[in-house]
Amino acid sequence: MGSAISHIVIIGGGVIGTSIAWHLAKKAARVTLIESHDLASGSSGACDGLVFMQSKKPGIHLGLAMESLKRFHFLKKELPVDIEFSQTGGRVIIQTPAQYPAMEKFVREQKDIGLEVCLMDAKQTLAAEPLLSSDIYGSTWSSLDARVNPINLTLGFALGAKKNHARILTRTKVLGIHTQNNRVTGVATTQGEIAADLVINAAGAGAGHIGQMVGIDLPIAPRRGQIVVTQPARPMISSCMISAGYIAVKYDPSLAAEQGEGMSMEQTDNGNLLLGSTREFAGFCRENTLSGIRRIISRTTEVVPALTHLQVIRTFAGLRPYTPDGLPILGPVPSLEGFFMAAGHEGDGIALSPITGELMADMVLGQKTAVSLAPFSLDRFISRKGQAHE
Amino acid sequence: MKQAYDVVIVGSGVAGIAAANTLAGHGLEILVIDENPQAGGQILRQHxxxxxxxxxxxxxxxxxxxxxxxxxxxxxxxxxRRPKGITCVHQARVLGIFPDRQLLVHVPDSLGPGGSGPGHVLGIDAGYLLLATGARERFLPFKGWTLPGVMSLGAAQILMKSAGVLPARHTLIAGTSPLQMVLALEILKNKGNVTAVLDETHFAKKLGLLPLLKHHWVLAGEGAMQMLGLMIRKVRFRQGVRVMEARGKNELSTVVTADLDKKGNPISGSFQIYSPEALAVGHGFCPNIELPVQAGCALDYDADRGGWVVRVDHALETSVAAVYAAGEITGIAGAGKSFVEGKLAAVSILEKLGKTPGPDRYAQKLVRMQKQQLGYASFLNQLCQVPSSAYEAIDDDVLICRCEEISMGEIRKQIAKGFGTTGSLKKATRCGMGRCQGRICQPVLFDILLALTGQTPDQTGSPSCRAPVKNVPMAAFLES
Amino acid sequence: MNNRDTDLRIAWANRGQKITLQVDGNPCTAYEGETVHAALLAKGIRALRIAGKTGELRGIFCGMGICYECRVTINGVPDQLACMTLATDGMQIETR
Known part of the structure; x- marks a missing residue:
């Protein structure tokens, strides 16, 4: 099949679309990427840069994330932009006594599958991160967790793709997708018609709109994540952090009541702290809310009280492409030949972008993929149609 | 402060005061909010x-x-005396405007000697919102413009007007702006010394613009009187001269200038060196559109009105229902237009509320007055216009973004890579991502983009802005 | 830094009561109603902070709460705008 493809169109200039474009262009495929606004102007430019392994469900989710992590080291050297990838290590903060046994169980399981994670009590944690509140109960630590600059990563993929002769059309809207005999033939855009035998829908939270153009219902919904940015500050935390809340509940379902949205925290190379995040269903509204900002600030200052002395210089919100099972939709859509999906990563888009790009490139070119894509097929939702949108 | 008001006016400069006057006495709950310690905005602050x-x-x-x-x-x-129903809050900042006219407001604790707390942030709902956020100066960056001792024309004036302090013993005035003359005369009145007034605009260009003044011949007269005033006091006044560099180790010590040819390009070999204590510089004005952008108001680009301005209809309603704009943010044209528009916006709101705002055909009269005032806008903004060749000629080592310390070289590099829109260039360079939210560098960056890429404003796109538009302590968000 | 008293105060300007500020540990005379940035300038203090990357000194630029260049620590709270803050008796100010 690979040799027959003459032109691939990727819809979406976020981290997923640009990664696919870069991987395809490197393999000398003819690629056009279409972005309705600017590169990284959607969720990829309005998120934090956590590349967290501890937060992933063991199994296919973690497997995919680990493969992705390996590739960041290579991308750091390969991409034409400094992606500020830094394996700072990551810490999951235990904030209630009940979370502790649950996280003990979590660490055991992680170790069983060969992931290097250790449990620290409050004293050990404070020794490592002196600015944490003494009210915490401990933490789990993994040296694997990392962070990256999501905007630079997206721009890096895009510039790299361009260097390899991919065409990138920004400020170009998709008006429709042409089909013939149940096969994709091209894309109508505000810049004119583009013939294509293969179209990849990498439109993130907007993937549903693209799906509708060809009559395909996608179980992808926008889920708003708000982020708060502080002034550039002196180094305050040495690693990225998330709260144990939503991991612990997987190991002790009785903790569900306190699950909430959790918190995340990272300090960028520039010194700004990125504090997150909310997870809200609010349609396509990208505005922040006072209550959202308050929640983020109260949760993060609880963990690092010294943050209260900083100033907020900006807030933003991105629409994470949510799927009901928390996994992305990758691969062909059986009902329409030549139409592929690469969306629905929710909050994992940045972390999973390197592997997603590689797998998608290999798949559409008919090459062997490093990881099986079968579990990520859209098919998994089709049997239980109707529940998909919650 | 209450949780909701019938009308919230943001800014208590000329437009804000005029609007509040008109809205008072109709039984409405009105909030006037301003970040300065007193009312008056920039023009009336002294009064x-x-x-x-x-x-x-x-x-x-x-x-x-x-x-x-x-x-x-x-x-x-x-x-x-403050009329019933009107609440005025000062030193409070509107940080953002969320859907349905919810204002995010930071109210500081009073700054007592014992300590200044973080204040608190609250949400206020506005039935109608009137944005009268005014203007700020714009600049053509040069090497050393970040040195202590180099300040805006407005800063020098504010020091004298609000605090009774001279900007320096010897001040050099440069750039191109009607503020230059006003500042020079103010300094002289206060027994300070003006090293020289250097105006980038040639006299011939000024003469050419005079027909634009139509209804405003008085202003031309004022300008001539100011020039005469300088001559009488033997102040050096040179036209067609630009500051090329400010030098000094930790503070300003010398200023290098060059004469400009008719097209506004520096003439080689025409350099001169001045040694003032302070350099006051500015290149006209641009509207404070950050809050309107936050509110989702559409913008238009019009160089004759000061760049990106808020789009309004004849009643001064913006593209967002029940959000009105008045004064400099709909087009830079000075205090007269701000006054008329403040009145007009208030009248429009009163009419929407079913109140009788004034005498018969009052609104029509205000619209006529507004048109007259607009004539001055083209004159003023063209007078201060910096030629695009000046932006092209900025040296690579000149800082453009003062907050994030991004140089012209970096910006050039990214434009060459294809980042040709305001949004993408900001992402690629971090220019405008700092503390000031791009207030100083974004207008400059925009002019650089136009000059270097030859694109139209439609192609480069309008500026964006996220809340909080001003920095705010984290602790202010915590509910006790 | 020159820490001299200058004669920048305009002789006939309306002034409030005389107050004393503590600037970097040194007493500094000011008057009620003056903003912090004006009081510092009158004392001859022009460099207010250090820019993080280039290490350059910065001072008053816009004078109207827009550029964020005149950030100082006031009564222990960092990053206050000197140009937007009125001086009060006993106020502790730290520059740089």
Whole structure:
């Protein structure tokens, strides 16, 4: 099949679309990427840069994330932009006594599958991160967790793709997708018609709109994540952090009541702290809310009280492409030949972008993929149609 | 402060005061909010020292139907008792505007000697919102413009007007702006020294623009009188001269200038060196559009009105329902237009609320007055226009973004890579991502983009802005 | 830094009561109603902070709460705008 493809169109200039474009262009495929606004102007430019392994469900989710992590080291050297990838290590903060046994169980399981994670009590944690509140109960630590600059990563993929002769059309809207005999033939855009035998829908939270153009219902919904940015500050935390809340509940379902949205925290190379995040269903509204900002600030200052002395210089919100099972939709859509999906990563888009790009490139070119894509097929939702949108 | 008001006016400069005057006495709950310690904005700051009262313009000012000059505005301002229903809050900042006209407001704790707390952030709902956020200066960056001792023309003036302190013993005035003359005369009046006034605009260009003044011949006269004033006091006044570099180790010590040819390009070998204590510089004005952008208001680009301005209809309603804009943010044209638009916006809101805002055909009269005032806009903004060749010629080592310390070289590099829109260039360079939210560098960056890429404003796109538009302590968000 | 008293105060300007600020540990005379940035300038203090990357000194630029260049620590709270803050008796100010 690979040799027959003459032109691939990727819809979406976020981290997923640009990664696919870069991987395809490197393999000398003819690629056009279409972005309705600017590169990284959607969720990829309005998120934090956590590349967290501890937060992933063991199994296919973690497997995919680990493969992705390996590739960041290579991308750091390969991409034409400094992606500020830094394996700072990551810490999951235990904030209630009940979370502790649950996280003990979590660490055991992680170790069983060969992931290097250790449990620290409050004293050990404070020794490592002196600015944490003494009210915490401990933490789990993994040296694997990392962070990256999501905007630079997206721009890096895009510039790299361009260097390899991919065409990138920004400020170009998709008006429709042409089909013939149940096969994709091209894309109508505000810049004119583009013939294509293969179209990849990498439109993130907007993937549903693209799906509708060809009559395909996608179980992808926008889920708003708000982020708060502080002034550039002196180094305050040495690693990225998330709260144990939503991991612990997987190991002790009785903790569900306190699950909430959790918190995340990272300090960028520039010194700004990125504090997150909310997870809200609010349609396509990208505005922040006072209550959202308050929640983020109260949760993060609880963990690092010294943050209260900083100033907020900006807030933003991105629409994470949510799927009901928390996994992305990758691969062909059986009902329409030549139409592929690469969306629905929710909050994992940045972390999973390197592997997603590689797998998608290999798949559409008919090459062997490093990881099986079968579990990520859209098919998994089709049997239980109707529940998909919650 | 309450949780909701019928009308919230953001900014208590000329437009804000005029609007509040008109809205008062109709049984409405009105909030006037301003970040400065006193009312008056930039033009009237000296005249509005009392913070507890309320200000009113003599109603005869708008009844005459004549052109309203700044001088007449100042003369007709008077303190009055605060009318019922009006709340004025100062030193509070509107940080953002969320859907349905919810304002995010930071109210500081009073700054006592014992300590200044973080204050608190609250949400306020506005039935109608009137944005009168005014203007700020724009700049053509040069090497050393970040040195202590180099300040804006406005900063030098504010020091004298608000605090009674001279900017320096010897001040060099440069750039191109009607503020230059005003500042020079103010310094002289206060027994300071003006090293020289260097105006980038050639006299010939000024003459060419005079026909634009139409209804405003008085202003041309004022300008001539100012020039005469400088000559009498033997102040060096040179036209067609630009500051090329400010030098100094930790503070300003010398300033290098060059003469400009007719096209506004520096003539080689025409360099001169001055040694003032301070350099005051500015290149006209641009509207404070950050809050309107936050509110989702559509913008238009019009160089004759000062760049990106808020799009309004004849009633001064923006593209967002129940959000109005008045004054400099709809187009830079000075205090007269701000006064008329403040009145007009208030009248429009009153009409929407079913109230009778004034005498018969009052609104139509205000619209006529507004048109007259607009004539001055083209003159003013063209007078201050910096030629695009000046942006092209900025050296690579000149800082453009003062907050994030991003140089012209970096910007050039990214534009060459294809980042040709305001949004993408900001992402690629971090220019405008700092503390000031791009207030100083974004207008510059935009002019650089136009100059270097030859694109139209439609192609480069309008500026974006996220809340909080001003920095705010984290602790202010915590509910006790 | 020159820490001299200058004669920048305009002789006939209306002034409030005389107050004393503590600037970097040194007493500094000011008057009620003056903003912090004006009081510092009158004392001859022009460099207010250090820019993080280039290490350059910065001072008053816009004078109206827009550029964020005049950030100082006031009564222990960092990053206050000197140009937007009125000086009060006993106020502790730290520059740089």
């Amino acid at each position: 509005c020292r009392v913070t507890d009262g309320f200000w009113e313009f003599d109603p005869r000012l708008d009844r005459s139907g004549r052109t309203v000059s700044t001088q007449r505005i100042v003369q007709s301002l008077r303190p009055v």
